Amino acid sequence: MAPLLGAVSNFGQGNQPGVLENAIALGLTDLRDGLYWDRVETTLGEFEFDGPQTTFPDEILSEDLSLSLTLNWGHPLFEDGATPTTPEGIAAFGAFAGVLAERFPDLDAIEIGNEFNGVDFVRGPLKDVSPEERAKAHAQLLAAASEAARGVRDDIRILGGASHSIPLAYLWAVFDAGGGDHMDALALHPYTTPPEQLARQIEVLRRHPAAADMPIEITEFGSSDPETAAGYMLRDYCQMALSGVTRAVWYPLTPRGDGLVPLMEKDGRLTGAGRAFRAVQTHFAEKPVTGIDADPFTYGCRFGEDAMLLWGEPREVTVTDTVEIFDAEGQPLDGPQTLSRDAPLILQAAGPIALGDQVKLGDQELIADSFDQFGYPSADGAPAATDPFERLIRVDGQETALSTMPGQEASGTLWTPYLGDKGQRPLRLTAEQLLPGGSAERPVEIVHRYVATEAMEVALEATFEVAERSDDGIAVRLLLNDEELETQSGKGAITLAPETISLAAGDRLEIAVGPDGNANGDVTRYRITLRAP
Numbered sequence: 447m448a449p450l451l452g453a454v455s456n457f458g459q460g461n462q463p464g465v466l467e468n469a470i471a472l473g474l475t476d477l478r479d480g481l482y483w484d485r486v487e488t489t490l491g492e493f494e495f496d497g498p499q500t501t502f503p504d505e506i507l508s509e510d511l512s513l514s515l516t517l518n519w520g521h522p523l524f525e526d527g528a529t530p531t532t533p534e535g536i537a538a539f540g541a542f543a544g545v546l547a548e549r550f551p552d553l554d555a556i557e558i559g560n561e562f563n564g565v566d567f568v569r570g571p572l573k574d575v576s577p578e579e580r581a582k583a584h585a586q587l588l589a590a591a592s593e594a595a596r597g598v599r600d601d602i603r604i605l606g607g608a609s610h611s612i613p614l615a616y617l618w619a620v621f622d623a624g625g626g627d628h629m630d631a632l633a634l635h636p637y638t639t640p641p642e643q644l645a646r647q648i649e650v651l652r653r654h655p656a657a658a659d660m661p662i663e664i665t666e667f668g669s670s671d672p673e674t675a676a677g678y679m680l681r682d683y684c685q686m687a688l689s690g691v692t693r694a695v696w697y698p699l700t701p702r703g704d705g706l707v708p709l710m711e712k713d714g715r716l717t718g719a720g721r722a723f724r725a726v727q728t729h730f731a732e733k734p735v736t737g738i739d740a741d742p743f744t745y746g747c748r749f750g751e752d753a754m755l756l757w758g759e760p761r762e763v764t765v766t767d768t769v770e771i772f773d774a775e776g777q778p779l780d781g782p783q784t785l786s787r788d789a790p791l792i793l794q795a796a797g798p799i800a801l802g803d804q805v806k807l808g809d810q811e812l813i814a815d816s817f818d819q820f821g822y823p824s825a826d827g828a829p830a831a832t833d834p835f836e837r838l839i840r841v842d843g844q845e846t847a848l849s850t851m852p853g854q855e856a857s858g859t860l861w862t863p864y865l866g867d868k869g870q871r872p873l874r875l876t877a878e879q880l881l882p883g884g885s886a887e888r889p890v891e892i893v894h895r896y897v898a899t900e901a902m903e904v905a906l907e908a909t910f911e912v913a914e915r916s917d918d919g920i921a922v923r924l925l926l927n928d929e930e931l932e933t934q935s936g937k938g939a940i941t942l943a944p945e946t947i948s949l950a951a952g953d954r955l956e957i958a959v960g961p962d963g964n965a966n967g968d969v970t971r972y973r974i975t976l977r978a979p
């Protein structure tokens with residue numbers, strides 16, 4: 447089923463005339479906000495809801511909207527305002543959750559913590575501990591809040607995890623500490639995950655037994671680019687639906703001054719993201735969802751029987767007269783269209799819609815793509831079945847397959863799952879970036895190997911963009927059956943695009959990346975594609 451689509455409002459910061467009315471006019475039915483503990487319990491043991499910053503849920507709930515409230519900060523009466531870690535502070539935090547559940551009987555959910563795996567939204571001692579220790583502290587707060595809130599209302603939902611990105615080491619530590627027993631859904635903010643990689647990362651997340659069937663809510667997602675925010679919303683929404691996400695909350699509803707694109711301006715004018723939200727409500731909301739089975743380079747969702755979202759490697763899209771095509775903001779488009787990587791097409795039919803029938807795609811030239819077919823090896827080390835590349839490291843002529851690393855398992859590691867090796871940190875590989883290791887004298891190369899399954903001719907393009915902070919850049923080698931065909935090195939942009947390469951069945955085509963001098967700062971965005979010439 448298509449996820450419930452909501453927005454992050456800011457009524458907890460004060461009165462905002464007209465915002466709720468404009469949100470309702472847009473079609474919003476779900477909001478996420480926050481309510482500050484110290485504004486309610488101003489005297490120990492006494493709770494007063496006496497101003498717009500503490501009574502705003504009444505107005506929202508009276509309009510039959512669903513609402514979740516985030517409880518995050520500590521209280522000056524306990525531990526000098528630090529995020530609670532003592533038994534007394536944790537119990538008081540939990541008691542406040544119970545007060546909220548009682549004061550707002552129609553409140554849908556309470557979310558415990560906000561981006562708790564980082565340090566921006568915790569105070570006191572928890573700033574200086576490891577993510578694993580914060581995970582244990584989060585589980586304690588979950589337990590206290592859940593017990594108190596459910597003691598008042600057994601139907602209120604408790605959201606836990608509260609992570610920025612999808613840091614599996616932290617999230618699995620929450621489950622290991624018993625946090626899963628006290629939450630009804632896992633809350634994630636996958637800002638660092640491209641939409642096309644979301645389902646793959648959630649699949650790895652679910653390898654933990656406690657996460658296998660846990661409902662997932664994306665309680666924040668958003669974009670800082672006004673030009674592409676609409677397309678980003680729709681792409682992410684589709685991938686969330688295919689990942690089993692039940693609720694998706696766009697951040698923010700109105701401008702917050704942090705550069706992220708709101709749904710509407712302060713005066714109620716819709717942004718591109720707001721128009722995309724309206725398109726979701728028009729074409730996709732409350733419909734069952736299935737994936738588009740075209741090829742690994744084409745993405746999409748079918749919503750119900752009559753609506754479709756489609757994007758991916760550029761090629762022509764033609765439709766029958768029964769199908770209308772709209773852009774990501776819901777504006778109608780005429781004539782044949784071309785698929786885009788960033789700007790999905792909305793297809794709305796008067797009746798059933800299906801690829802090959804009402805919708806036809808042009809020929810696909812791609813054979814392999816390092817981004818589209820990126821996969822995570824299984825827990826036992828078996829390579830991803832959908833990945834045409836062998837992804838490995840090579841040092842001193844010895845090769846080692848890359849393993850799935852959980853993310854945030856050690857200082858300086860990514861906050862998402864990635865491919866790496868415990869003995870070679872910070873070396874890493876994701877669908878978008880790589881970081882080799884070693885030195886020019888003893889490089890630790892990251893290798894992509896493509897083994898031809900039959901005789902073929904291919905056009906290779908491998909692009910690399912080295913971070914400005916790199917000391918001396920990277921060294922890239924192209925090899926065919928261990929014979930070096932081309933080398934390039936340096937900083938900035940590097941492109942390998944040789945003439946057509948003829949491969950016999952079993953031939954090994956390799957792109958190896960190592961440091962040009964040292965690996966300091968050699969974080970590199972990359973893309974490797976093979977096409978039919």
